[in-house]
Amino acid sequence: MTAEAAENGWPLEDRGAAFGDGLFETVLVRDGAPLLWEQHLARLARGCRMLGISLPAREHLERPLVDAGEGLSVLKLILTRGSGGRGYALPDTSEPRLRWRLAPFMPSPERWRRGVRVRHCRLRLGIQPALAGLKHLNRLENVLARAEWSDDDTAEGLLSDSEGRLVEATCMNLFWQRDGILETPRLDRCGVAGTLRTVLLDRLPIREVDAFPQLLEQVEALWLGNSLQGVWPVAWLDDAQGRAVQRWSIGPQHRRLQAVAHDALGFPSRLDD
Amino acid sequence: MTAEAAENGWPLEDRGAAFGDGLFETVLVRDGAPLLWEQHLARLARGCRMLGISLPAREHLERPLVDAGEGLSVLKLILTRGSGGRGYALPDTSEPRLRWRLAPFMPSPERWRRGVRVRHCRLRLGIQPALAGLKHLNRLENVLARAEWSDDDTAEGLLSDSEGRLVEATCMNLFWQRDGILETPRLDRCGVAGTLRTVLLDRLPIREVDAFPQLLEQVEALWLGNSLQGVWPVAWLDDAQGRAVQRWSIGPQHRRLQAVAHDALGFPSRLDD
Numbered sequence: 001m002t003a004e005a006a007e008n009g010w011p012l013e014d015r016g017a018a019f020g021d022g023l024f025e026t027v028l029v030r031d032g033a034p035l036l037w038e039q040h041l042a043r044l045a046r047g048c049r050m051l052g053i054s055l056p057a058r059e060h061l062e063r064p065l066v067d068a069g070e071g072l073s074v075l076k077l078i079l080t081r082g083s084g085g086r087g088y089a090l091p092d093t094s095e096p097r098l099r100w101r102l103a104p105f106m107p108s109p110e111r112w113r114r115g116v117r118v119r120h121c122r123l124r125l126g127i128q129p130a131l132a133g134l135k136h137l138n139r140l141e142n143v144l145a146r147a148e149w150s151d152d153d154t155a156e157g158l159l160s161d162s163e164g165r166l167v168e169a170t171c172m173n174l175f176w177q178r179d180g181i182l183e184t185p186r187l188d189r190c191g192v193a194g195t196l197r198t199v200l201l202d203r204l205p206i207r208e209v210d211a212f213p214q215l216l217e218q219v220e221a222l223w224l225g226n227s228l229q230g231v232w233p234v235a236w237l238d239d240a241q242g243r244a245v246q247r248w249s250i251g252p253q254h255r256r257l258q259a260v261a262h263d264a265l266g267f268p269s270r271l272d273d
Numbered sequence: 274m275t276a277e278a279a280e281n282g283w284p285l286e287d288r289g290a291a292f293g294d295g296l297f298e299t300v301l302v303r304d305g306a307p308l309l310w311e312q313h314l315a316r317l318a319r320g321c322r323m324l325g326i327s328l329p330a331r332e333h334l335e336r337p338l339v340d341a342g343e344g345l346s347v348l349k350l351i352l353t354r355g356s357g358g359r360g361y362a363l364p365d366t367s368e369p370r371l372r373w374r375l376a377p378f379m380p381s382p383e384r385w386r387r388g389v390r391v392r393h394c395r396l397r398l399g400i401q402p403a404l405a406g407l408k409h410l411n412r413l414e415n416v417l418a419r420a421e422w423s424d425d426d427t428a429e430g431l432l433s434d435s436e437g438r439l440v441e442a443t444c445m446n447l448f449w450q451r452d453g454i455l456e457t458p459r460l461d462r463c464g465v466a467g468t469l470r471t472v473l474l475d476r477l478p479i480r481e482v483d484a485f486p487q488l489l490e491q492v493e494a495l496w497l498g499n500s501l502q503g504v505w506p507v508a509w510l511d512d513a514q515g516r517a518v519q520r521w522s523i524g525p526q527h528r529r530l531q532a533v534a535h536d537a538l539g540f541p542s543r544l545d546d
Contacts, residue, residue, distance in 0.1 A: 020293030126399025138411035139292035
């Protein structure tokens with residue numbers, strides 16, 4: 001296992017760069033301590049199992065944290081299968097390659113409080129159970145979806161799969177409350193199983209469901225969340241052309257899920273209206 | 274546009290390495306001259322249009338050829354969106370990054386003559402029209418499919434999409450003859466539109482069709498082809514567990530398509546039985 005610091009890039013023949021043959025994690029770090037670290041390690045381990053990549057020792061994965069310093073930062077870890085193999089064929093033995101980058105991070109308290117505007121994306125996610133849930137390096141779908149809007153006013157885009165089911169947002173998971181019950185899309189066909197989503201599924205009674213976008217007309221609250229940004233209530237929903245289709249008043253019904261998430265991340269959990 | 278030689282790898286933050294945000298071409302080069310070059314350039318240009326990446330000038334793309342020398346080699350060109358952007362969001366301005374590698378190449382005359390053994394893969398390709406046909410850097414599906422077998426006797430694996438339609442092999446396109454008519458799978462949902470496939474569609478009456486694997490029971494000849502290896506007749510077809518399901522005698526019916534392909538690539542076009 002070669003673990004090297006941020007200065008080092010990727011060799012030309014690295015399979016991560018050639019085929020997206022690897023995984024990544026984006027971790028919130030506070031005063032040098034990684035948040036939801038067990039969940040990040042578990043997702044990385046699952047990805048390694050599914051792709052047949054050796055999981056680096058925990059000490060290698062934690063090494064970058066010594067440089068994190070005070071305050072909030074984001075640690076991006078990228079793990080590739082390394083070099084070798086003929087074309088797509090796996091090398092007989094491979095030495096995974098780990099790289100990382102640390103950067104200062106600032107969340108958006110205004111978005112926590114007032115909520116955000118999101119839109120439906122035109123792009124549909126391909127259905128691929130062999131990769132579903134993983135944070136792998138094949139992210140062109142996310143890049144294309146994110147390129148569908150450029151106004152700063154739109155915070156995220158909702159993605160459905162090729163059969164029309166709601167899945168996630170471009171870099172966040174999706175949650176809603178319907179008839180008092182919390183739900184989130186099942187992620188067994190595509191999408192990234194966020195670490196904050198895992199925590200919320202552990203701590204709250206949330207049903208994993210198959211749902212189509214029409215269902216959003218019946219929900220009392222809609223949220224987006226991930227382990228960096230925490231939870232944003234959705235206040236405005238636009239269609240894929242940017243026309244308003246729905247709005248929600250942000251109120252007490254939004255605060256419970258947010259409080260549980262923010263408690264896990266060390267963000268303010270009381271965001272009174 | 275930064276064009277650098279083979280020694281140079283990728284900066285840590287390159288979007289190709291981070292997200293597979295880029296394209297590649299694998300080109301057969303004979304005595305310094307690239308084969309099917311116009312087709313490679315056209316596919317790269319289409320990919321750049323679809324991903325919103327600036328196409329490098331032709332002279333940049335041709336620069337590596339001066340080092341090719343005598344004989345057969347393979348030129349791998351990788352073009353990424355470069356660095357920048359916040360997360361998946363595109364940078365305001367981006368400078369694509371071009372890298373290449375030249376390596377000696379040797380085709381397999383035995384496979385041309387006697388044909389090959391192939392198997393069906395278990396993995397199904399996700400349906401993604403926004404990327405269909407492109408040789409982009411998100412290739413985990415191909416890597417996983419290629420990992421389904423490791424015996425040297427099996428030359429390729431056939432891939433179907435998530436709805437069961439035949440698409441391609443892991444790194445070759447698929448052709449067959451049925452009732453005297455040449456056919457190849459339509460590639461508007463997924464798969465890579467090979468440059469040799471483009472040439473064959475231009476020069477022979479080949480129908481692009483939607484087809485399911487059962488159809489192979491009725492074909493008189495089955496081939497795999499790409500711009501590096503030329504055309505391999507398929508002699509044995511196994512199921513995804515490696516059990517024999519079908520076989521074809523390699524004979525004169527296999528030689529016409531092969532001759533047209535090999536003529537385009539400068540490979541022997543008379544492979545008498």
